[in-house]
Amino acid sequence: MQRGGRAPRRPTMAAARASLRGLLVAAERAAGPARPWEQPIPHVTRLLRHSSNQPAGPQASPDPRNRGLPEGVEYIPTRKKGKNPMKPVGVAWYTLYARTRLGYLFYQRQLKKAQERYPRGHSIPQPCCFPGVKILPIPVLSSNYSYLVIDTGSSRAAVIDPSDPLAVEAAIEEEGVMLEAIFCTHKHWDHSGGNVALRQRHSSCKVYGSALDTIPELTNPLADREKVSVGCLTFEALATPGHTVGHMAYVLDGEPFGCPPCLFSGDLLFLAGCGRLFEGSPETMLASLDVAMSLGKDTLLWPGHEYALECLTFASLLELDNPALDQKLQWATQQRQEKRSTCPSTLGEEQTYNPFLRTHRPELQAALGMQQGTREDPDTFRARVLKEVRRRKDLYKAT
Ligand SMILES: [Zn+2]
Known part of the structure; x- marks a missing residue:
């Protein structure tokens, strides 16, 4: 599933699972505890704040393609430069969520968590x-x-x-x-x-x-x-x-x-x-x-x-x-x-x-x-x- 990696050696199943788990945890951290992509992305917001006049923090390297992304995740610009309301990290997470199986696994985790947290739903249904x-x-x-x-x-x-x-x-x-x-x-x-x-x-x-x-x-x-x-x-x-x-x-x-x-x-x-x-x-x-x-x-x-x-x-x-x-x-x-x-x-x-x-x-x-x-x-x-x-x-x- 990963793209652009060197990977001459085949990873073991355990290593692959650990790597996937890491990506999911990182995705959850980026997206917040409960809501997928309507949720703010704290990491992105930090970058937005840094992007004005302040110097960039340690996570903001000059190359946006590498900025804070998990290993093997590509930066894929989805819209024209200057038109995109999201910073590159947000674009990358969004691309993962919307276009890859990782998004589906992330959704399944969110589903499980929500079922535990709200066994009867987040609101009382009113027909x-x-x-x-x-x-x-x-x-x-x-x-x-x-x-x-x-x-x-x-x-x-x-x-x-x-x-x-x-x-x-x-x-x-x-x-x-x-x-x-x-x-x-x-x-x-x-x-x-x-x-x-x-x-x-x-x-x-x-x-x-x-x-x-x-x-x-x-x-x-x-x-x-x-x-x-x-x-x-x-x-x-x-x-x-x-x-x-x-x-x-x-x-x-x-x-x-x-x-x-x-x-x-x-x-x-x-x-x-x-x-x-x-x-x-x-x-x-x-x-x-x-x-x-x-x-x-x-x-x-x-x-x-x-x-x-x-x-x-x-x-x-x-x-x-x-x-x-x-x-x-x-x-x-x-x-x-x-x-x-x-x-x-x-x-x-x-x-x-x-x-x-x-x-x-x-x-x-x-x-x-x-x-x-x-x-x-x-x-x-x-x-x-x-x-x-x-x-x-x-x-x-x-x-
Ligand atoms: Zn939506």
């Missing part, structure tokens, strides 16, 4: 029922949500982002439903890691997602705006790149059930937050967020992670005088004290406090000390604002 449809959030890993969406008339069901196959299977059995579809928002293991096991158990179940992401067991690649029916349920796929190149969000049409549309946003959009820009520019992410916002204010937002408290706290440090934000933070604090889920919110609500959706708001721009250039295109300026909010959030997470 949402409308006539004919039931949406059941399934708390998995340390902060992820999978969602079981059931056509209650026919007991056919779809699941969004089944990262923990055991937890999802338990919900399927408890509800007594037939799994017909897996909708995968993107390739990251904490969203797609259960695809293989669930397909083995439910062989007729189809796996939907973008062909641009390497989604495990993908059977039905979807194009932007393509629709899929599961019983009476209709889902529409929206191409929303930025977090990954093939990220997709899914919209459940609520009209037949007299309910609002439901947006399953994966790592595009969280309550008061948005996903990190691993494989896209701020301009790309802004366009994707605009696509989501075009769904209408009453749309229910079902995000991929329970990040509300952290995101709202960060937002409250940016906008000091926003009553809607203060109110939501107070509410979320209470919810989380009781381990209750904070989803869904609505897109209308999100516009009142989510800084990533408020790039057009003068009060946020002023709080950031940013001004639109006299000849600057409004969307170019909004993308600059988004980039700055994202940069501050990435630093905030590490503190």
Whole structure:
């Protein structure tokens, strides 16, 4: 698995295992205790801080290709120089996580740890029922949500982002439903890691997602705006790149059930937050967020992670005088004290406090000390604002 090593001699199995264990431990240290890649990377943050005017520390050698990487790990730049929001070490870890088997082993360790730490899930699930449809959030890993969406008339069901196959299977059995579809928002293991096991158990179940992401067991690649029916349920796929190149969000049409549309946003959009820009520019992410916002204010937002408290706290440090934000933070604090889920919110609500959706708001721009250039295109300026909010959030997470 290692690339670029000298290795004329074959390592023994014990040495290979020890080396793999070392890499996993190093990856865990870099990624934090519980969350895979939404988590800040302390090591990277140190480098970010060093990178301004301060002299580089002992880990920062002049050659970024060697900086702090485990032996045999290559530095693979994924985006153009000057456009990449991550420093080289972050890029290398990300590449390992997203593209190699090491990422899968890392995910399995995180899964095991989360199952030990949260045997009943990180939050108390609160089903949402409308006539004919039931949406059941399934708390998995340390902060992820999978969602079981059931056509209650026919007991056919779809699941969004089944990262923990055991937890999802338990919900399927408890509800007594037939799994017909897996909708995968993107390739990251904490969203797609259960695809293989669930397909083995439910062989007729189809796996939907973008062909641009390497989604495990993908059977039905979807194009932007393509629709899929599961019983009476209709889902529409929206191409929303930025977090990954093939990220997709899914919209459940609520009209037949007299309910609002439901947006399953994966790592595009969280309550008061948005996903990190691993494989896209701020301009790309802004366009994707605009696509989501075009769904209408009453749309229910079902995000991929329970990040509300952290995101709202960060937002409250940016906008000091926003009553809607203060109110939501107070509410979320209470919810989380009781381990209750904070989803869904609505897109209308999100516009009142989510800084990533408020790039057009003068009060946020002023709080950031940013001004639109006299000849600057409004969307170019909004993308600059988004980039700055994202940069501050990435630093905030590490503190
Ligand atoms: Zn992700």
